[in-house]
Amino acid sequence: MPNLSYPAALDALYALVNYETRPPGSLQVFDLGRVEELLARLGHPQRALAVVHVGGTKGKGSTAAMISSILQAAGHRVGLYTSPHLHTFRERIRIDGQLISETDVIAGVRGLLPEAQALPGITTFEATTALAFSYFAQNQVDLAVLEVGLGGRLDATNVVDPRVAVLTLIGYDHTALLGTRLEQIAVEKAGIIKPGRPLVSAPQRPAALRVIRRTCRERNAPLIEVASTWRWERRQADLEGQWFDLKNAESLEELRIPLLGAHQLVNAATAVAATAVLRQDSLHVPPTAVVRGLADIQWPGRLEVLSRTPLLVVDGAHNPESAEALVRAVREYFTFRRAILVYGSLADKNHAVILRHLRHLSPRIILTRFPHPRAASLHDLQSAAQRARFQARWLVENVPLAVEQALAIAEPDDLVLASGSISLAGQVRAYWLKKEGTPFEEDPRRMS
Known part of the structure; x- marks a missing residue:
């Protein structure tokens, strides 16, 4: 080679x-x-x-x-x-x-x-x-x-x-x-x-x-x-x-x-x-x-505030314990009128249980899929959201469009929260940093 x-x-x-x-x-x-x-x-x-x-x-x-x-x-x-x-x-x-x-x-x-x-x-x-x-x-x-x-x-x-x-x-x-x-x-x-x-x-x-x-x-x-x-x-x-x-x-x-x-x-x-x-x-x-x-610790993608206006937060929570901790932290740190949740995860996660925790924020939810072979399908995420008693749901095929839709429907005093996977957090971060013109290290393509 x-x-x-x-x-x-x-x-x-x-x-x-x-x-x-x-x-x-x-x-x-x-x-x-x-x-x-x-x-x-x-x-x-x-x-x-x-x-x-x-x-x-x-x-x-x-x-x-x-x-x-x-x-x-x-x-x-x-x-x-x-x-x-x-x-x-x-x-x-x-x-x-x-x-x-x-x-x-x-x-x-x-x-x-x-x-x-x-x-x-x-x-x-x-x-x-x-x-x-x-x-x-x-x-x-x-x-x-x-x-x-x-x-x-x-x-x-x-x-x-x-x-x-x-x-x-x-x-x-x-x-x-x-x-x-x-x-x-x-x-x-x-x-x-x-x-x-x-x-x-x-x-x-x-x-x-x-x-x-x-x-x-x-x-x-x-x-x-x-x-x-x-x-x-x-x-x-x-x-x-x-x-x-x-x-x-x-x-x-x-x-x-x-x-x-x-x-x-x-x-x-x-x-x-x-x-x-x-x-x-x-x-x-x-x-x-x-x-x-x-x-000096730097560990992005963990309850990270990407923007304060609009308020955009990412977190890699991908299991019930992490979701529960995320809800507590969001309630403690942020004041907002309404939460808009952008959620995507890997297929092997217990989405219904995770979403039941996140539902305590009373969010509107946008379900999305990121480019990963193990990413959960929109159909499976929708089924989990139904079991978690989410009333209104949007299905968006890719992460940038999901974030754009969340920001479009967000009022100035709303919170946009993206969570469910480190992969999702990375995708949202990449979208926002590119939008803001902030340089960051990125591979030519995702793992496949």
């Missing part, structure tokens, strides 16, 4: 078994042995990494980004691996906040693709994870913060021996694969707990917490429960962010995060607890790094 271009490199990755576009029938298709063999052929790059491994259901991406930002503020060279992306594949792999370059994506794909193609069944996510490990190892990061892709026990990231693992709130998502009971889902999520390695757990429901405690006992893994060891109190909140105090044995006062919603305070406390474990393990993480790292 001497003349591989960036679009061709992405095409080669996406041409592998791609469960992001074609969902698997069961967890049985996932096999850590497969990704371990690929990594062995690449020289085991993951073994060179000091890892913070972040799993859970709600807030794991935000928490991973906060941990990375704090460690970077402490002077460490930090790799961050997350998924999915808003606009460009390159968002998934970063060092010190800088996206991997197109040149490095090409080099990484060129190096791993022959090995990946020689192994039957290697998936796009497995190859991308291997690419991230290799890139981080080659660039000698001090720490790598890895977000679990799906589940935990059989996720491709779960081949590492982390310095600390983190579980954010466990809830109901991917239930067709992970199980319909919270205990079943928690077992899969707790699969990232390693023998003897500390686990930091965000506040959990009792059923999930029982599984976490049992797994930690069985694996002799020290457990830090954020709910019982840390206290946080918000001082002030506005559209610029939140100011809060965070306390355990020591106090961190007047912290600021530029992210909205009480759930982000939980994520921040969890992130700080994880960095405290690293500090106890002799890593340099002074209080000033916590202050600066949280203040």
